[in-house]
Amino acid sequence: MKIDKIINNNLVRAFDNKDKEVLVMGCGLGYQKKPGEPIDEKKIEKIYKIENKNISDKLMTLLSDIPLDHIQASNEIISYAKYSLGKKLNDNIYITLTDHISFAIERLKQNLGFHNALLWETKRFYNHEFLIGMEALKIIKKRLGVELPEDEAGFIALHIVNAELNSTNMDETLYVTKLIQNILSIVKYHYKIDLDEYSLNYERFITHLKFFAQRMISGEEIESDDENFCEMIKKQYKDTYECTEKIAAYVSKEFKHKLTEEEMMYLTVHIRRITKQT
Structure with a gap:
């Protein structure tokens, strides 16, 4: 690659072998260099391949102002998060987390x-991500000699x-976190009980609520072809379905979203499980 x-x-812009714009980071990579000169591959620490031009421009502006060691620590944390979660993360995290x-x-x-x-809620609803946050604090302390508090995790x-x-x-x-918190509160108040936050059914319910919130954000809906099964759930678990209706009313009022029959059915089944009625 050549410097564009x-x-x-420590940061240069270049184009890869597919003629895609990339940002290349490395200690001293741009020192006393000129556009058109080849990039010293031995100095490359990170190549940012970002498809979204807007994100790429913002990242270029951010990285030009932030100390290199801060960027290096953030990159290590993001790499660790991707590995630990086993999934792709939105490129925007290179901007938001580094900043x-x-x-x-x-x-x-x-x-x-x-x-x-939101520390308490984060620990409860996003425990895996919180543990990554705690590991991030260790990376920051090791790399930068800075000990950040648990709030930062x-x-x-x-x-x-x-x-x-x-x-x-x-x-x-924050919207997803608020949604989960308030739905759990509705269930607790409806049954006047505390939920077992360490049970498998509770974990399954939280996971369901996360995906439910994501569908709301994206505008996706799930519909059922089995109307008989939905009716059976309503009749067989009448009290539980009443709790689900309270949740539906809350979601409609606060988020202007109408729950489908399929979603009502899934919520009812999950609530039935976490309230130990099955």
Whole structure:
């Protein structure tokens, strides 16, 4: 690859063998170099191949202003998250997480800590991502010698969840978290019980609610061809279905979304399980 544009001493723009624009990062990669010169492959640490031009431009602007060691730490965390989760993350995470980590470090230096109001919910609903966040704190301490508080593990986890949702908008992640929290509250108040948060059925319900929220965000719906089965669920689990109707009313009022019969049926079955009625 040849240098197309020098962003700074550690970042250059180039084009790969498919003539796609890429950002290439490495310590001293652009130092005393000129456009048209070949890139020293031994110095390459990371190649950002981002299809979305808007995201690529934002990333180029961000990386030109952030210390190299902050970028390196963020890249390691993102790579670890992808490996741990076994899934692709939205490219926007290279912008949002890198920016957040760098800002968090600067805030710590100025003794300006942020309290994470969603830390408890993050631990409960996104435990895997939270554990990745805790590992991220270890990576930051090892690489940068900076010890960030547990609150930051929660913030990092939400950035990862946001990337899993394939979203560029953190508000959507907060939306999902609020939805899950309030649906669980409806179930608890309806039955006047505490739910076993360590049970397999509880974990299954949380997973279902996450996918349900994602479908709401994307506008997808699931419909059932088996009307008889839906009617049977209504009649056989009448009290549970009443709880589901309360959830449907809440979702309609707060999110302007009408639940399908299929979704009502699935919620009813899950609620039946987590309330230990089966």
